[in-house]
Amino acid sequence: MTSARMATVPLGDTTPYQLAQVVHDEAARLFGSDDAALWIHDPVRSLIHPYGQPEETHAVPVPLDFRVDVDGLREASTSEGWGRIAAASFGSEFVTAPGRLWVLPFEFPEKLLAGIVLLGARRAFEPRNVPPEDTLSFTRQTVSLLANHLELTAARRNQDRLNALYKTAGEMSSHLDVDVVLRTIIGNACKLLSAPIGYIMLVDPADSHIFMRAAEGTQHPEFQRLRLQLGAGLGGVVAQHHSSFFTEDYLNDKRINHHPVVDNAVRQEGIRSILGSPMSMRGEFVGVLYVADQRVRHFSDDEIALLEGLALHAGLSIENARLYERDTAALRELRKSSEIIRAQNDLLMKADAAQKRLSATLLASEGLPGIAAVVQELIHAPTLILDSHHQRLAGSGEPRSDIGRTIWERGVTPKLAGFSQIRRTLTDLGRTTRPEPPSIPKAGSNEWQTVPVHAGHEFLGSIWVFPNEPLDETDQPILERAAISVALEMLRERSVFEAGQRLRRNLVDEILSESTTDQSVVNRWAGQLGFQLSGKERLCVVKSSSDVTHALDAAPWCLFSTKYRDNIVALLAPDADLVPKVGGLLHAASAPGRSPHAVISSPLAPGQTYRMAYRLSQRVLDLLGSENQARVIDLDRARVLALLFREGDRETARHYVEACLGAVIARDPAGDLDLVMTLDAYLASGHRPTPAAKALHVHVNTVYYRLTLLTEILGDIRDPVRALDLQVACLVYRLLKGD
Known part of the structure; x- marks a missing residue:
């Protein structure tokens, strides 16, 4: 039986504590207990804490007999572990005794989380005679409500962090005093990542050392005076790979080149977990931005990306602050100082304008062509976007040189890759597994410049620009932000494509399944793919060693196509000339020397299923074999073959x-x-x-x-x-x- 109150909870306006209270009340009402409590289990850290309460102050170790692989309600033991949970739930005066404490465990699907609903009473009691199906319904409703609330909370937290990141970037850019900038960076890093300790270590290029420049949340002066050889400690790992790195237990992490002075300072501060991200200025590594915690903590990908964003802005902000100090010291050279300040201001304004234009392009769903057009307009150079195989995805403008036009039209073909200049460019693009802003890898030619496009450690593609004049430093931030925008758009397109492919496979599995087809599900999936089934469609089964699904999907008479077992299955709209159209498409889309065959079913007769049409088509395909020339068979004219030669012999x-x-x-x-x-x-x-x-x-x-x-x-x-x-x-x- 579904709880009406739980079904109408406004998740957007409900805090975790309020949501837990709703579950408490409904559990007590359903099972007849005096009180109830909702606890969440984190198996990774072996902790359990009440939902809606601060984890740091309310979490307790998991009892030894805790388990979630139990269906239905069961009585909790009177062990000390359960006593602590009961006291935290119902007050210290609660006495754990037989019959007073009951547990309803549950798990979150596809999440490393579980939980319990705890029922308590002042005296021994038996839960009401609740039918098992009502208990199961309450459990499922609780899991669904919590999962949705957790996802909504995570989404809001990410949105708040992004908003705070943009605000922080503005704050950092508004200060020119180095000490103020550093304090702003560290303070915002600690705030956004909920970390008690933050610090920045900068590189001293004079003697290849890295030293503590600013810190927040530390207690001992030894930590604030740290100075060590570049390559030691967690910062050494970050400096070596120019990428973020974290440890959940610094002192016991054997991946790190430990230094006694650093280990002692870390031990004094009680630090366990550390995350560091590299800071760069004009492509040169200048230091590391850290956040640390006194508890074992796993930093998520979102948190790593957030600190990387802060480190990226920090490098630019530190550079601006250093420039200001240098210009202040050279006030007597007023003209030169003014030119530097103006140049930097133009750089920031141009970068900010580029970011706004690129963001607007993404929000307007203009895709990769829109990004290429914005970059071409801002840097006044033809711009080309290639995929990870160096094939063309989008472009704007047209290069003047012959080799540039060839790359523009065909991408980097194997023949082009043999040229020394292009070979050096491809080597530069493949040299890093992660982008290193704010630098532009230099190609072996002045005819083009390239920027790699990454998502984490995955190489997604590259941006090629063909300037008539050499690019200046103000163009670099534009290309860096363009690379980030291209990566976001590629990941979005991949997500949409994978979702569509899953939907196509599900639809084909459903209509060709041996079991009874749920027509409402089929109609809903077809609607999500952009068409409605009329019963006059025709099934087309293709036997081909080439993947012709993209060509089929582009045809106006093809509703959709997907791979199914060893064949390709397509659903075709009613059309009078399907045989020549399908034949021409297969001939054009297949590789030379390949002989694809296709069988088109007749429109489904009353009582006939797609499964029956598929079997008939498969028999004719088996009859055709593989050595003939490409053929397209219309079962309206050759249906008798499938009946006479049932096994396709x-x-x-x-x-x-x-x-x-x-x-x-x-x-x-x-x-x-x-x-x-x-x-x-x-x-x-x-x-x-x-x-x-x-x-x-x-x-x-x-x-x-x-x-x-x-x-x-x-x-x-x-x-x-x-x-x-x-x-x-x-x-x-x-x-x-x-x-």
């Missing part, structure tokens, strides 16, 4: 032709007299020589002559039964031989 088909037409073929082995084709045309025209002659493009007397020969060989070919046998044999002969 080609040898049986050959024997059938030999038995019916062997004497005719032997009489005309070279086919000079076209006796088989004449017989086929004569039977197809209803035993009328004149229409047969017109179909064969010969004189009617020629047809009479050939019919005389055929009568001598076969006997009376006008007998109805004999004629049907011969007509089917002619059809099979054409299929085996190829029209």
Whole structure:
């Protein structure tokens, strides 16, 4: 029985504590307990804490006999672990005794989380006689409510972090004093990642050391005076790979090159977990931004990306602050200082304008072509976007050089990759597994510049620009932000494509399944793919070693296509000329030397299923085999083949032709007299020589002559039964031989 109150909880306006209270009340009402509590279990850390309460102050270790692989309600033990949970739930005066504490465990699907609903009473009690289905319904409703609330909370937290990141970038850019900038960076990093400790270590290029420049949340002066050789500690890992790195337990992490001074300082501060991200200025590594925690903590991908964003802005902000200090010291050179400040301001404004334009392009769903057009407009150079295989995805403008136009039209072909300049460019693009902003890898030619596009450690593609004049430093932030925008759009397109592919596979599995098809589900999935089933569609089964799904999906008469087992299955809209259209498409889309076959079913008759149509098509495909030329068979005209040769046995088909037409073929082995084709045309025209002659493009007397020969060989070919046998044999002969 579904709880009406739980079903109408406004998740957007409900805090975790309020949601837990709703579950408390409904559990107590359903099972008849004095009180109830909702706890969440984190198996990774072996902790359990009340939902809606601060985890740091309310979490307790999981009892030894805790388990979630139990269906339904069970009585909790009177162990010390359960006593602590009961006291935290119902107050210290609660006495754990037999019959007073009951547990309803549950799990979140596809999440490493579980939980319990705890029922308590001041005296021993038996839960009401609640039917198992009501208990199961309450459990499922609780899991669904919590899962949705957790996802909504996570989404809001991510949105808040993004908003805070943009706000922080503005705050950092608004300060020019180095100390103020550093304090702003560390303070916002600690705030956004909920970390008690944050610090920045900068590189001293004079002696290859890294030293503590600013810190927040530390207690001991030894930590704030740290200075060590570049390569030691967690910062050494970050500096070596120029990528973020974290540890959940620093002192016991063997991946790190430990330094006694650092270990002692970390031990004094009680630090366990550390996350560090590299800071760069104009492509040069300048330091590391850290956040740390005194508890074992796993930093999520979102948190890593957030700190990386802060480190990226931090590098630029520190650079701005350093420039300001240098310009302040050189006030007597007013003109030079003004030019530097103006140049930096232009850089920031241009980068900010580029970010706004790119963001607006993504929000307007203009895709990769829109991004290429924005970049081309901002840097005044033709812009090309290639995928991870260096094939063209989108572009704007047109290069002037011949090799540039070739790359523009075809991407980087194997032939082009042999040129030394392009080979050096591809080597530069493949040299990093992660982007290193704010640098632009230099190609071996002044004709183009490239920027890699990454998502984490995955290489997604590259941006190529073909400037008429060398790019200046103000163009670098534009290309860096363009690379991020391209990565976001590629990931979005991949997500949409994968969702569509799953939906197509599900739809085909449903309509071709052995079990009864749920038509409402089929209609809903078809609607999500952009069409409605009318019952007049035709099933097309393709046997091809080439993937022709993209070509089929682009055809206006194809509703959708997908791979199914060893074939490709497509659903075609009603059309009068499907056979030549499908044949032409397969010929154009298949690789040279490949011979794809396709069978198109007739429109479904009343009571017929897509599964039946698929079986008929499969039989004809098996009959065609693989050595013939490409063929497209319309089952409206060749349905009898699937009935006669149920197992698709080609040898049986050959024997059938030999038995019916062997004497005719032997009489005309070279086919000079076209006796088989004449017989086929004569039977197809209803035993009328004149229409047969017109179909064969010969004189009617020629047809009479050939019919005389055929009568001598076969006997009376006008007998109805004999004629049907011969007509089917002619059809099979054409299929085996190829029209």
